[in-house]
Amino acid sequence: MTPLLETSNLRKDFKSDHGEVFCALDGVDFKVFDKEFVCLLGPSGCGKSTWLRIVAGLEVATSGSVLYKGSPVKGPGRERGMVFQEYSLLPWRSVVENVALGPEVHGMRFEDRRELAMDYLARVGLEKFAEAKPHELSGGMRQRAAIARALANDPDVLLMDEPFGALDAHTRVLLQKELLQIWEKNRKTVVFVTHSVDEAIYLADRIVVMSAHPGRVVETIDVPFDRPRSRSCKGFGEMTERVFELLEGVQV
Numbered sequence: 001m002t003p004l005l006e007t008s009n010l011r012k013d014f015k016s017d018h019g020e021v022f023c024a025l026d027g028v029d030f031k032v033f034d035k036e037f038v039c040l041l042g043p044s045g046c047g048k049s050t051w052l053r054i055v056a057g058l059e060v061a062t063s064g065s066v067l068y069k070g071s072p073v074k075g076p077g078r079e080r081g082m083v084f085q086e087y088s089l090l091p092w093r094s095v096v097e098n099v100a101l102g103p104e105v106h107g108m109r110f111e112d113r114r115e116l117a118m119d120y121l122a123r124v125g126l127e128k129f130a131e132a133k134p135h136e137l138s139g140g141m142r143q144r145a146a147i148a149r150a151l152a153n154d155p156d157v158l159l160m161d162e163p164f165g166a167l168d169a170h171t172r173v174l175l176q177k178e179l180l181q182i183w184e185k186n187r188k189t190v191v192f193v194t195h196s197v198d199e200a201i202y203l204a205d206r207i208v209v210m211s212a213h214p215g216r217v218v219e220t221i222d223v224p225f226d227r228p229r230s231r232s233c234k235g236f237g238e239m240t241e242r243v244f245e246l247l248e249g250v251q252v
């Protein structure tokens, strides 16, 4: 089966202002299959965002290959939707106008894109806030709107860079649950970057653990638990311990 996304022997060097070369990713082999929920887990600075940005086409690899459905990635594309950690809504646009942005750029008629945006806002429970401006929303609501905006573009894969990192623990757990419901309904492929072992085990079909300096894949772990998952299910605690041990041993 051809993977939906694949990076092979991926390397990314950054050059400092003084001309020193810093290797952020080295030899990263990574496959993501259609409809999978994959979490990318690793210490700060190990290159998770860099990998995601390369796959999104926002950054160019130094060497190696980046394939989407078997073809080289040459830049951003509608089929790869990105959700960032920081709230990336346009502050001067209402929530519904933010969600309708992608369809608008692609030339959809006003009434159609509004209807579509309202539909996605309903899916994330924000229809009552359609006319609000982003600053009137809480952090969790803004991330819900960002997810709705990404979904309204109808991507094949959602690339999510620590989207819940700035939220309080309660809202975070709530949004994890909602994201899984949306994923199950829409059956998108998701690549989700996180620092949190608990979040990765709760969400993922597969966890890719990375180490830093340079960023490499250390291990890929299949998560066997049925959904909906409970953190108290048999094996959840043992897996948490195992992943923590793995992270303790990785290069930071």
Ligand SMILES: Nc1ncnc2c1ncn2[C@@H]1O[C@H](COP(=O)(O)OP(=O)(O)OP(=O)(O)O)[C@@H](O)[C@H]1O
Pocket (backbone or CB within 6 Å): 014, 015, 022, 024, 042, 043, 044, 045, 046, 047, 048, 049, 050, 051, 195
């Ligand atoms: N534009 C850039 N210029 C120079 N160095 C960069 C640039 N972007 C990232 N780096 C470096 O590459 C490494 C990987 O960064 P990246 O942001 O991908 O890490 P990360 O795993 O996402 O970390 P975090 O979990 O803290 O978000 C870091 O050491 C960082 O300093």
Ligand SMILES: [Mg+2]
Pocket (backbone or CB within 6 Å): 048, 049, 050, 161
């Ligand atoms: Mg990052």
